[in-house]
Amino acid sequence: MTVTYQELTAGTELPSATYPVTRLSLVKYCGASGDFNLIHWNERIAKSVGLPNVIAHGMFTMAQAGRYLTDWAGDAGALVEFGVRFSAPVVVPDDDSGAVLELSGTIEEKLDGNRVVIGLTARSGEAKVLTRARAVVRLS
Amino acid sequence: MGIDPSYAGRTFPASEPYEVSRVKIAEFADAIGDPNPVYRDPDAARAAGYPDVIAPPTFPIVVAMAASGAVVADPGLGINYAMVVHGEERFDYSRPLHAGDVVTAQATISGIRAVGAMTMLTTSTEIRTVDGEHVCTASSTLVERGAA
Numbered sequence: 001m002t003v004t005y006q007e008l009t010a011g012t013e014l015p016s017a018t019y020p021v022t023r024l025s026l027v028k029y030c031g032a033s034g035d036f037n038l039i040h041w042n043e044r045i046a047k048s049v050g051l052p053n054v055i056a057h058g059m060f061t062m063a064q065a066g067r068y069l070t071d072w073a074g075d076a077g078a079l080v081e082f083g084v085r086f087s088a089p090v091v092v093p094d095d096d097s098g099a100v101l102e103l104s105g106t107i108e109e110k111l112d113g114n115r116v117v118i119g120l121t122a123r124s125g126e127a128k129v130l131t132r133a134r135a136v137v138r139l140s
Numbered sequence: 141m142g143i144d145p146s147y148a149g150r151t152f153p154a155s156e157p158y159e160v161s162r163v164k165i166a167e168f169a170d171a172i173g174d175p176n177p178v179y180r181d182p183d184a185a186r187a188a189g190y191p192d193v194i195a196p197p198t199f200p201i202v203v204a205m206a207a208s209g210a211v212v213a214d215p216g217l218g219i220n221y222a223m224v225v226h227g228e229e230r231f232d233y234s235r236p237l238h239a240g241d242v243v244t245a246q247a248t249i250s251g252i253r254a255v256g257a258m259t260m261l262t263t264s265t266e267i268r269t270v271d272g273e274h275v276c277t278a279s280s281t282l283v284e285r286g287a288a
Binding site for chain 2: 019024029035085
């Protein structure tokens with residue numbers, strides 16, 4: 001089931017999705033990205049700089065938003081523009097479930113060339129973790 | 141000591157060539173928990189119209205950090221990395237990166253601006269193939285929190 005440009009109108013909501021974030025996710029992302037900042041894996045250091053606990057990399061959260069968009073579009077190469085502001089940290093406790101990211105989106109505008117502008121919302125618990133999150137996606 | 145505002149507008153030397161590999165793309169896709177076969181299976185990627193496995197949309201940050209990391213490490217800039225948080229990120233794509241691409245990243249400091257006790261540093265990093273084809277521009281805003 002692939003989304004097509006024709007069937008969409010401004011205001012259409014994308015189906016929401018949730019993604020888990022565990023300590024293991026962050027350790028793997030440290031290795032894959034090369035970003036070993038202590039606040040992403042060391043609870044002692046994270047708390048010493050005033051954070052409630054270890055927090056996810058902003059770019060890990062953005063990657064989940066990217067996955068949300070590419071899964072919806074049905075094409076992993078469909079993004080033309082993709083920008084976010086990191087507005088609150090995703091706090092990841094040391095337990096079996098970790099944190100959950102909830103992604104939702106709305107078609108804000110249809111552009112020429114089969115492109116659409118999508119506004120994204122990303123939440124973790126009560127916190128809105130991304131703001132000004134927007135992408136231009138090219139559809140078939 | 142703070143960030144030296146005279147660095148605004150400065151373009152840094154391009155990074156050494158970076159070869160995008162299937163193994164690194166698969167490792168990155170595993171780390172973000174995305175099972176999409178176009179990140180792992182060359183046949184699936186070709187069936188989707190790509191020359192080889194492609195990289196997830198945020199993968200270019202791995203390449204961009206090679207260049208922007210050198211900016212942040214420049215001792216003359218005077219940034220205190222322990223006080224830095226990532227404020228914003230934006231990608232403008234010409235196409236997805238794919239395995240076999242050999243690219244360089246070149247960072248420019250596009251702005252330095254003080255907001256209260258914080259300093260916002262924006263960098264724009266162009267990722268191009270060694271033949272000069274534009275693939276992606278990654279724009280980052282780093283926020284240095286002022287010392288209390």
